[in-house]
Amino acid sequence: xxxxxxxxxxxxxxxxxxxxxxxxxxDLSVTFDFGYESxxxxxxLKFDQQVIQPGVELELNGAYAGVWGSYGVNNGPFLAETDYxxxxxxPVDEMIDLDLGFTYYTFSGTSDSSFExxxxxxxxxxxxxxxxxxxxxxxxxxxxxxxxxxxxxLENNLAIELSGxxxxxxxxxxxxxxxxxxxxxxxxxxxxxxxxxxxxxxxxSVGPRISTQRIGSSNDGQAxxxxxxxxxxxxxxxxxxxxLSAGF
Numbered sequence: 061x062x063x064x065x066x067x068x069x070x071x072x073x074x075x076x077x078x079x080x081x082x083x084x085x086x087d088l089s090v091t092f093d094f095g096y097e098s099x100x101x102x103x104x105l106k107f108d109q110q111v112i113q114p115g116v117e118l119e120l121n122g123a124y125a126g127v128w129g130s131y132g133v134n135n136g137p138f139l140a141e142t143d144y145x146x147x148x149x150x151p152v153d154e155m156i157d158l159d160l161g162f163t164y165y166t167f168s169g170t171s172d173s174s175f176e177x178x179x180x181x182x183x184x185x186x187x188x189x190x191x192x193x194x195x196x197x198x199x200x201x202x203x204x205x206x207x208x209x210x211x212x213x214l215e216n217n218l219a220i221e222l223s224g225x226x227x228x229x230x231x232x233x234x235x236x237x238x239x240x241x242x243x244x245x246x247x248x249x250x251x252x253x254x255x256x257x258x259x260x261x262x263x264x265s266v267g268p269r270i271s272t273q274r275i276g277s278s279n280d281g282q283a284x285x286x287x288x289x290x291x292x293x294x295x296x297x298x299x300x301x302x303x304l305s306a307g308f
Contacts, residue, residue: 087120087121088118088119088120089118089119089120089307089308090116090117090118090119090307090308091116091117091119091305091306091307092114092115092116092117092305092306092307093113093114093115093116093303093304093305094112094113094114094115094303094304095112095113095114095115095301095302095303095304096110096111096112096113096301096302096303097110097111097113097130097269097299097300097301098110098299098300098301099269099297099299100113100130100132101249101269101271101297101299103203103205103227103229103245103247103249104227104245104246104247104248104249104271104272104273104295105247105273106295106297107130107141108130108132109132109134110132110133110134111130111131111132111133112130112131112133113128113129113130113131114128114129115127115128115129122148122149122150123146123147123148124146124147124148124149124161125144125145125146125147126144126145126146127142127143127144127145128142128143128145129141129142129143140167140168141165141166141167141168142166142167142168143163143164143165143166144163144164144166145161145162145163145164146161146162147159147160147161147162147178148160148161152181154184155183155184155185156181156182156183156184157181157182157184158179158180158181159178159179159180159181159182159192160178160179161177161178161179162175162176162177162178163175163176163178164176173198174196174197174198174199175196175197175198176194176195176196176197177194177195177197178192178193178194178195179192179193180192180193186210187208187209187210188208188209188210189206189207189208190206190207190208191204191205191206192204192205192207199231199232200231200232201229201230201231201232202229202230203227203228203229204227204228204229205225205226205227205228206225206226206227207223207224207225207226208223208224209221209222209223209224210222210223211255217257218254218255218256218257219254219255220252220253220254220255220267221251221252221253221255221265221267222250222251222252223250223251223253224248224249224250224251225247225248225249226247226248227246227247227248228244228245228246229244229245229246229247230242230243230244230245231243231244231245243275243276244275244276245273245274245275245276246273246274246276247271247272247273247274248271248272248273249269249270249271250269250270250271251267251268251269251301252267252268252269253265253266253267253301253303254266254267261306261307261308262304262305262306262307263304263305264302264303264304264305265302265303265305266300266301266302266303267300267301267302268298268299268300269297269298269299269300269301270296270297270298271296271297272295272296272297273295
């Protein structure tokens with residue numbers, strides 16, 4: 061599954077570049093990422109460690125679609141994940157863009173999957189702030205997230221990219237593996253990457269990440285904490301990651 065998914069991403073990039081060269085698709089853009097993370101942390105939750113994360117995305121006149129995956133280097137007890145997503149982004153005025161889409165999460169070796177829809181807005185302001193709402197139809201999870209980033213230019217075309225996200229979730233017991241009723245989850249995640257430009261189309265970045273989470277009230281708080289926070293009301297994680305990005 062791991063080798064097949066990575067091969068599909070690489071094949072998609074090659075096929076798309078050939079298609080773009082053959083057809084008059086000046087507005088078509090393709091981006092490819094190949095990342096490594098010492099921990100796989102998603103919305104404050106640790107899912108795996110030492111993972112590679114390839115992805116490819118196509119965009120044309122605001123419509124986009126892509127494939128992204130996370131695959132454990134050591135083939136541990138966690139499942140390989142492959143996600144498929146698509147959406148449409150369009151401007152409302154000179155400062156606001158709206159974005160609507162969906163993500164289909166799949167996991168190897170199991171029939172489990174989930175379907176999430178989302179909508180959000182990004183603003184042409186300092187820090188590139190954005191606000192999104194996500195809803196997972198299968199797990200019945202609401203997610204509200206604020207995000208932003210800032211680039212600090214350095215000498216020799218290097219740069220430091222700072223990014224972060226603050227989120228609030230409402231979960232049902234179906235995700236808590238024994239918890240009863242609904243409960244809340246808060247998370248904060250911050251990245252700081254040193255970016256090395258390779259050429260006009262590609263770059264390499266590496267840097268630390270940190271996240272923290274807190275579990276709110278629940279009818280069965282201990283079951284919830286055992287399921288998502290290692291038996292406590294919160295957890296802090298520190299790890300690092302690197303990524304090779306290319307686009308045209």
